[in-house]
Structure formats: structure tokens, C-alpha cells
Amino acid sequence: MRDAEWPEFLPGWVWLAGAGPGDPSLITLQVLNALQQADFIVYDALIDPRILDWAREDAEVEYAGKRGGKPSPNQRDISLRLIELARAGRKVLRLKGGDPFVFGRGGEEAQSLVRAGIPIRILPGISAGIGGLAYAGIPLTHRDINQAVTFLTGHDRHGLTPSAVNWQAIAKGSQVIIMYMAMKHLGEICARLIQGGRDGGEPVAVVSNASLPNMQVLETTLGQADQDVRQHNIQPPAIIAVGEIVKMRQCLDWLGQMAGEEVRHLDPLGSRDHEHEREDSA
Numbered sequence: 001m002r003d004a005e006w007p008e009f010l011p012g013w014v015w016l017a018g019a020g021p022g023d024p025s026l027i028t029l030q031v032l033n034a035l036q037q038a039d040f041i042v043y044d045a046l047i048d049p050r051i052l053d054w055a056r057e058d059a060e061v062e063y064a065g066k067r068g069g070k071p072s073p074n075q076r077d078i079s080l081r082l083i084e085l086a087r088a089g090r091k092v093l094r095l096k097g098g099d100p101f102v103f104g105r106g107g108e109e110a111q112s113l114v115r116a117g118i119p120i121r122i123l124p125g126i127s128a129g130i131g132g133l134a135y136a137g138i139p140l141t142h143r144d145i146n147q148a149v150t151f152l153t154g155h156d157r158h159g160l161t162p163s164a165v166n167w168q169a170i171a172k173g174s175q176v177i178i179m180y181m182a183m184k185h186l187g188e189i190c191a192r193l194i195q196g197g198r199d200g201g202e203p204v205a206v207v208s209n210a211s212l213p214n215m216q217v218l219e220t221t222l223g224q225a226d227q228d229v230r231q232h233n234i235q236p237p238a239i240i241a242v243g244e245i246v247k248m249r250q251c252l253d254w255l256g257q258m259a260g261e262e263v264r265h266l267d268p269l270g271s272r273d274h275e276h277e278r279e280d281s282a
Contacts, residue, residue: 007121009037011089014082014113016106018099018125019043021132021239023211024050030123031095035059038093040085042078044104046097046237048212075105079112086118097237099127103153103180128239129178132210136217137253138241145244146175154182154189154240161185161192171196176243183236187226193242198222203246208238215255219246 007030009015015034020026035041035054043052045065052061064078085092100106100122113120129151130140140149150170156162170177171193182189183206194200200223208216220228222242228234253261 006033009034009091009093010119011091012086013119013121014086014092014094015121015123016094016096016100016110017123018101018104018106018127019047019051019095019097020126021098021128021135021211022046022048022209023135024048026126026131026211027051028123028125031125034093034123035095038091040090041093041095042082042085043095044097047095051095075108079109082109082113083116083118086113087116096125097128099125102127102129102151128210128237129180132207132239133178133205133241135211135215135255136205136207137249137255138205138207138246139248139252140176140178140245142245142248145248148174149176149178150174151178151180152182153180154185159184161188167192168196171198174243176241176245179240179242181236182240183229183234183238186229186240190222190225194222198242200224202242203244205241205246205249206234206238207241208234208236210237210239217249219249 015038017031017034018028019031032054035051036056038055039059041052041055041059041061042064043061045063055061062081064073064081082092082094094100094106094109096104096106098104100109101124106122110120110122133140141147152165152170153162156164177193179189200221202222204220204222204225206218206220206225206229208218216234218228218232218234225240
């Protein structure tokens with residue numbers, strides 16, 4: 001795009017932007033443009049510091065990260081801070097991990113800004129539930145395995161296991177479940193899914209620090225996930241995938257292949273894969 005086609009960051013505006021799952025190279029060109037224009041950046045805990053290196057030299061940066069179980073800014077205070085900065089005529093970039101509208105409280109902050117009469121722009125980002133799993137070699141969908149995906153958060157606004165979730169319905173009706181921020185209550189969540197009819201032997205992948213150099217991937221089962229996470233000391237932030245789609249990592253672990261590991265071939269449903277090949281070539 002030519003320079004004239006990039007949106008101009010005007011004083012008094014707040015742009016809410018997603019910085020992707022971790023790897024700095026996964027930010028969008030729109031976010032890069034915002035970084036180079038903003039004069040004040042309010043960033044979250046999961047932002048890789050290297051992303052801030054792309055900010056304009058005179059930009060001010062302020063940390064507003066929220067981490068479960070640790071001292072964190074109050075959400076209301078963060079929203080009020082954004083309003084204060086915008087009313088002072090600053091070009092405010094609110095930089096959040098993943099996508100701001102996927103379990104990132106971006107909707108809450110945007111509501112507060114709109115109510116205060118602050119103009120906003122939303123810059124979507126790559127969510128960890130998509131990009132993070134792709135780095136682990138786990139496709140979100142595969143036509144031989146699933147035609148639907150359910151995303152859920154592992155805690156509610158009070159930090160408890162979500163009580164408004166119909167766990168039995170999800171257990172029975174969701175082919176693939178992707179869980180954000182579920183490490184704290186993983187044992188209870190897995191138990192509820194099994195009680196709802198889910199097979200305890202179903203494959204599970206826990207991807208910690210997705211897309212970063214220190215990424216860890218634990219392959220386990222629904223019945224063993226909580227125990228294995230504790231045994232291997234897997235730490236948040238982590239994205240968790242439940243479903244047969246996890247098996248695709250056996251042949252799609254592209255980072256492992258780059259490191260020289262053996263490629264394992266997998267046909268999820270036997271000869272049906274060859275049937276699809278014939279259909280595609282017809």
C-alpha cells in the first residue's frame with residue numbers, strides 16, 4: 001500500500017490492536033502502522049518486548065498487564081486511563097495479545113471508550129487459539145475430523161470456572177474444543193467434560209508460550225491432562241486443544257521437521273483421504 005492509503009492516527013483517538021500470539025513477526029501491517037504513529041502505547045502482559053522496538057522513538061509506553069493470581073491493574077482503571085489519555089489529545093495505541101476481541105476484554109474497553117465519546121479503531125490480530133496451535137502443528141479444522149470448533153475461557157470475571165457454560169452440551173456437541181486461560185481450573189474442566197459424556201482417552205494438546213522460542217507442547221488425554229501438566233510443570237500462558245484434531249500433529253509438527261525430526265504420516269480416516277484426492281482432481 002502507498003503511504004497515502006494507510007489510516008492516519010489522529011489525536012484523541014484510541015486504536016485497540018491485537019499483537020498476535022507471541023512471535024513479533026505475526027503482527028499485522030496495520031498494527032505496525034499504528035506503532036509507528038502512536039505517541040502513547042498501553043500494552044498487555046503477553047506482548048513480546050521486541051514488538052515495542054517498532055514504536056516511534058518519542059512514543060511513551062505504559063504497562064497495563066493482567067495476569068491471573070498476580071497483582072494486576074483493575075480493568076476499570078485501565079479503561080479510565082485510556083479515556084484520560086485520549087482526552088489529553090494523545091494518539092493512544094492499546095496493544096493486546098492475540099486478538100483484542102477474543103477473550104481479551106477488548107470489547108469492554110471499546111464500550112467504555114464509546115460511552116465516553118472517544119473515537120476508536122479496531123485492529124484485529126491472530127488469536128492464540130488459531131496461530132498458536134498452527135505453530136504446534138495442529139490445524140483448527142480438518143474435513144475428515146471436524147466441521148465445528150468451540151472456543152471457551154477457563155475462568156469467569158471472578159476467576160472461577162465458568163458457571164454459565166453448559167458443560168454437558170459442549171461435551172456432547174463440540175467436535176473440537178479450544179480453551180483459553182484454563183490452566184488454573186484444568187482438572188475441574190476436564191472432569192466436567194468427562195461427566196458430560198466426553199471420552200477420558202480423547203487427545204489433548206497443551207501449548208505453552210505458543211509461537212515463541214520457548215514454546216512447549218504436551219500431548220496427553222482428557223483424563224490425564226491435569227496430572228500430566230503438573231508432572232511436566234507446564235506453565236501458563238497456554239492454549240489447550242481437545243479433540244481428534246490433536247493427532248494431526250504427528251505429521252504436521254513442522255517445527256520438529258525443521259529441526260530434523262522424523263516425519264510421521266497420518267491418514268485420519270483411512271482410505272477416505274484418497275477419495276477426497278479423487279474428488280479434488282475431478
